[in-house]
Amino acid sequence: MAIAGLLYKKGLAVTLWEFNRQDYEKLREFRGHPDKLKGFQLPEAVAVTNDLLEAVGGSRLIVLAIPSQFLRSVLVRLPGKLDPAAGLVNLAKGIETKTLKRMSEVIAEELPSLQERTVTLSGPSHAEEVVVDMPTAVVAAGCDDRFITQVQETFSNRFFRVYKSDDLIGVELGGSLKNIIAIAAGIADGLGMGDNTRGAIITRGLAEITRLGVALGARAETFAGLSGIGDLVTTCTSRHSRNRYVGEKIGQGKSLSDILTGMHMVAEGVETTRSGYELARTHNIEMPITGEVFSVLFEDKPPSATVEELMGRELKAEIWR
Numbered sequence: 001m002a003i004a005g006l007l008y009k010k011g012l013a014v015t016l017w018e019f020n021r022q023d024y025e026k027l028r029e030f031r032g033h034p035d036k037l038k039g040f041q042l043p044e045a046v047a048v049t050n051d052l053l054e055a056v057g058g059s060r061l062i063v064l065a066i067p068s069q070f071l072r073s074v075l076v077r078l079p080g081k082l083d084p085a086a087g088l089v090n091l092a093k094g095i096e097t098k099t100l101k102r103m104s105e106v107i108a109e110e111l112p113s114l115q116e117r118t119v120t121l122s123g124p125s126h127a128e129e130v131v132v133d134m135p136t137a138v139v140a141a142g143c144d145d146r147f148i149t150q151v152q153e154t155f156s157n158r159f160f161r162v163y164k165s166d167d168l169i170g171v172e173l174g175g176s177l178k179n180i181i182a183i184a185a186g187i188a189d190g191l192g193m194g195d196n197t198r199g200a201i202i203t204r205g206l207a208e209i210t211r212l213g214v215a216l217g218a219r220a221e222t223f224a225g226l227s228g229i230g231d232l233v234t235t236c237t238s239r240h241s242r243n244r245y246v247g248e249k250i251g252q253g254k255s256l257s258d259i260l261t262g263m264h265m266v267a268e269g270v271e272t273t274r275s276g277y278e279l280a281r282t283h284n285i286e287m288p289i290t291g292e293v294f295s296v297l298f299e300d301k302p303p304s305a306t307v308e309e310l311m312g313r314e315l316k317a318e319i320w321r
Helices: 002-009 021-030 052-056 068-075 103-110 145-155 168-190 195-215 220-224 226-237 242-251 256-261 268-283 288-298 303-311
Strands: 015-017 047-049 061-064 087-090 118-122 136-142 160-165
Touching (some): 021 047, 103 118, 136 145, 136 226, 168 226, 168 303, 195 220, 220 226
Parallel strands (some): 136 160
Antiparallel strands (some): 118 136
16 A cells, blocks of 8 residues: 555555455555554545456556465466556565575565566555654665666655666575574563663574575675665564554564464564575575574464573674675
8 A cells, every 4th residue: 555655656556465355345436555564544536446357458567466375376366468568576584485585586486577577566555654754764676777766756756766787696595585584682671671682683583594695695785785784673663563462562562363363464573583594404504593583473482582592602703794
């Protein structure tokens, strides 16, 4: 909804597809969804549909704001239905659990003809702040500089600034893996830890994200940018962060299933923890925070035990790679 509103303000004709029939009915009736984006209403000129092919038919720019684990199931419905000159903008921040592929890789597999005209938009950009025009900066990454520039110009306005990057691997991994660290930060908050702890989690979390990213072909400096440290700090500290919220409730003793059942939005970091953990194992990359979050989420390890485990590790020099 937030991006639909942003693009409408740029003078574009916008159609919003909502796959959930009940949510679609709410959008049609109320022009908003108070459980997902409180206080925001879509402009009347923004069309809303429950029909995917109606939404994409004839569209020259398709924005994929779909949770990462469901992206492929949507893409398989699109071959032969898109304008040959269409471009794709991916907003999902996750790694497919079954294949360990980034979102642009999933898109390339299902829509190979659009691989060069695919851009991932990432960075610290909570929808709750975008819709009220709080200054926001993000980064657009892809393979074709002309299309990246087109996306940059299309999305940028006085309050929403888009930078460019050709490090698609780094931008996608930074935006995905930071959600694991946000869960860790939330767990620390739920346990009653303080600012020192949060600062350590953010800093050492960035180190292990960077290690994995470089091993997978990303540039280390990308993780010092908006999709890395920028998104990481925001997600680990913000009251809007769904992933930090999940961690906080776990730290307070709630079960993961109860937390997820009570949420109206998807916390991408839960499934990304599986993916990140498996990538680290596959490539033999040391990611201690990721490993502890995995144990808490999926092996019933007590959150308090993770603190002792991390603090009791062998002493070493501070290194980033």
